[in-house]
Amino acid sequence: MQRILDFVIRFKEYLTLSLLIVVSFLLMSLGNAAELRGFRTVVVGGIGVAQGLFSWIPNPVALKSENQALRNLNYSLSREVARTRKAMIENDRLRAMLEMKKQAAGSMIVADVVGRISAEMRGYVTLNKGLEQGVLDGMSVQTDHGLVGHVLSASDNYALVQLILNRDTRIAVKVERTRIDGIIVWEGGEHLLLKNVAKTQDVQAGDMIVTSGFSSLFPSGVYVGRVNDVRDEPNSLFRRITITPTVSFSTLEQVFVSTQKPSPEMESLLHVVDKKLQNKQ
Amino acid sequence: MALFREQNTLITDQPVLSNPALRYIMYAVIILLTSVIHVLFMGFITVGSVAPDLLLIVCIWIALVEGQMTGLLIAFGAGLLFDIVSADVLGTNALAKVLSVFIAGYFYNENMSRHMLGTYRFLFIVLFCSFIHNLVYFFFYIKPTDINFFSFFIRYGIATTLYTTVIAIVPMLVMARKSEY
Structure with missing residues (x-):
C-alpha cells in the first residue's frame, strides 16, 4: 500500500495529466449532449446580455473591416450595374440588327x-x-x-x-x-x-x-x-x-x-x- | 536602499499571497475575469479572425509560478470554462491547455520562476506552449470537417501562436519593470 502511495506521490503530475486527458476525451465524446444544452443556453444567453451592455463601444478594427467589405461590395455592385447596362445596350443593338437582317431583301x-x-x-x-x-x-x-x-x-x-x-x-x-x-x-x-x-x-x-x-x-x-x-x-x-x-x-x-x-x-x-x-x- | 532592494527581491521571489487557499481563489478570479474579458472584448483586438489566447498566457504564468501540478488543474478548469463560454466542443480547450501547461510546468523553478516572468524566456515558453496548444486544439477543431489540417494550421494556428506571444510581451514588461524597483 505504501509503495502504491509512494508511486502516486512520485508520479502525481503524470497521473493527473493522464486523468485529465481521459476526462477531456470523455467530455469530447459527450459532445453536445442534451444535458449540457440547457446549461450552455443559459451561459450563451448571459454572455449575450453582457456583450449587449458593451456593444456601444465602437470597434475600430471591426468598423475598418466592415468599411472595407462595404467598399468591396459597392465596387462589385457598380461593376455589375455597368455590365448589366452594357448587356442591355448590346441586347437592344443585336435585336435591332436581327430585325434589320430579316427585313433586308438580299443577303x-x-x-x-x-x-x-x-x-x-x-x-x-x-x-x-x-x-x-x-x-x-x-x-x-x-x-x-x-x-x-x-x-x-x-x-x-x-x-x-x-x-x-x-x-x-x-x-x-x-x-x-x-x-x-x-x-x-x-x-x-x-x-x-x-x-x-x-x-x-x-x-x-x-x-x-x-x-x-x-x-x-x-x-x-x-x-x-x-x-x-x-x-x-x-x-x-x-x-x-x-x-x-x-x-x-x-x-x-x-x-x-x-x-x-x-x-x-x-x-x-x-x-x-x-x-x-x-x-x- | 540595498536592504529595500533586497526586501523587494525577497518579496518577488515568493508568491504574492502566502495563504495557498487565498492564492487559488485569486487565480480562479483571474481566470474568470480573463474569460469574461476574452469573450466581451476580444473582438477589439482580433485581426483577421485571429485572436490571442489570454487564458493560455494566464495558465502558463500560473504554471511557472506554482508548478506543474497546480498549473495542470487550473489549465483544465480554465479550458473547460472557456469551452463552455465559447460554445466550443467540451473538452477541446481543456485538453489543449492541459497538455501545453504540462510542458510549461517543466520550466518551473522554485527560486527563479518569478524572475523568469520578466525575461524573454517567458516569451519563448509562451511561444512553444502556444504552438503545442494550437496544434492540439486545431487538430480536434477541424477533425469533423474536410479542411486540410496543415494549411489551416499554417494559416490560423501559427498566427494565433504569434499573436499570443506578442500579447505575452505585456505581462513580461510589467514583471520586468517590477523587478527593476
Missing part, C-alpha cells in the same frame, strides 16, 4: 469594324471581312440605323469602306414623306447637306431621308439621315438643308455588307454618259 454579310482612318476629309473604316467571305468592291455597307458607306477596296480578309461622311460622297436620295429627290453631299462636320431641293418643295425638319432607286451604288429605301435644319438661302433657287446621319459613326462596331452589287450594265451606261458630258464641256 447580308456581318462584319466587325476593326480600324478607322480619317484623312483629308475622307472617312474610312476597315472591316474584318474580305473577298474570301464574299465582300466585293462597290457593295453598300449599312447598320440597322442606316447607310454607312460602300466598299472601296477589298483584300482576301479585309475590306476598306468609304463612309458617307466623305468628301467624295454623292448619294441620290428621297425625302421619305414627300418623295422629293435630292443629292446628299458632305462638306465637313457632323452633318450632311441635301442639295438640289427647290424652295417651292415641301421639306421640313424631322423628315427622314432615304436612298432613292437612282443610285447605282446603294440599294433604295435605306435610311441616310433626318432633316435637321431647312433654310432659304438668298439669291438662290434652292434650299440649304442640313441632315443628321442616322448612323453614329463614332460608335460604329458592327455593320452589314449588302451582297447586292450594282448592275454592271447600268454602271457602264452611266460611265459612258458621264464621259460624253465631259467631252461636250
Whole structure:
C-alpha cells in the first residue's frame, strides 16, 4: 500500500495529466449532449446580455473591416450595374440588327469594324471581312440605323469602306414623306447637306431621308439621315438643308455588307454618259 | 536602499499571497475575469479572425509560478470554462491547455520562476506552449470537417501562436519593470 502511495506521490503530475486527458476525451465524446444544452443556453444567453451592455463601444478594427467589405461590395455592385447596362445596350443593338437582317431583301454579310482612318476629309473604316467571305468592291455597307458607306477596296480578309461622311460622297436620295429627290453631299462636320431641293418643295425638319432607286451604288429605301435644319438661302433657287446621319459613326462596331452589287450594265451606261458630258464641256 | 532592494527581491521571489487557499481563489478570479474579458472584448483586438489566447498566457504564468501540478488543474478548469463560454466542443480547450501547461510546468523553478516572468524566456515558453496548444486544439477543431489540417494550421494556428506571444510581451514588461524597483 505504501509503495502504491509512494508511486502516486512520485508520479502525481503524470497521473493527473493522464486523468485529465481521459476526462477531456470523455467530455469530447459527450459532445453536445442534451444535458449540457440547457446549461450552455443559459451561459450563451448571459454572455449575450453582457456583450449587449458593451456593444456601444465602437470597434475600430471591426468598423475598418466592415468599411472595407462595404467598399468591396459597392465596387462589385457598380461593376455589375455597368455590365448589366452594357448587356442591355448590346441586347437592344443585336435585336435591332436581327430585325434589320430579316427585313433586308438580299443577303447580308456581318462584319466587325476593326480600324478607322480619317484623312483629308475622307472617312474610312476597315472591316474584318474580305473577298474570301464574299465582300466585293462597290457593295453598300449599312447598320440597322442606316447607310454607312460602300466598299472601296477589298483584300482576301479585309475590306476598306468609304463612309458617307466623305468628301467624295454623292448619294441620290428621297425625302421619305414627300418623295422629293435630292443629292446628299458632305462638306465637313457632323452633318450632311441635301442639295438640289427647290424652295417651292415641301421639306421640313424631322423628315427622314432615304436612298432613292437612282443610285447605282446603294440599294433604295435605306435610311441616310433626318432633316435637321431647312433654310432659304438668298439669291438662290434652292434650299440649304442640313441632315443628321442616322448612323453614329463614332460608335460604329458592327455593320452589314449588302451582297447586292450594282448592275454592271447600268454602271457602264452611266460611265459612258458621264464621259460624253465631259467631252461636250 | 540595498536592504529595500533586497526586501523587494525577497518579496518577488515568493508568491504574492502566502495563504495557498487565498492564492487559488485569486487565480480562479483571474481566470474568470480573463474569460469574461476574452469573450466581451476580444473582438477589439482580433485581426483577421485571429485572436490571442489570454487564458493560455494566464495558465502558463500560473504554471511557472506554482508548478506543474497546480498549473495542470487550473489549465483544465480554465479550458473547460472557456469551452463552455465559447460554445466550443467540451473538452477541446481543456485538453489543449492541459497538455501545453504540462510542458510549461517543466520550466518551473522554485527560486527563479518569478524572475523568469520578466525575461524573454517567458516569451519563448509562451511561444512553444502556444504552438503545442494550437496544434492540439486545431487538430480536434477541424477533425469533423474536410479542411486540410496543415494549411489551416499554417494559416490560423501559427498566427494565433504569434499573436499570443506578442500579447505575452505585456505581462513580461510589467514583471520586468517590477523587478527593476
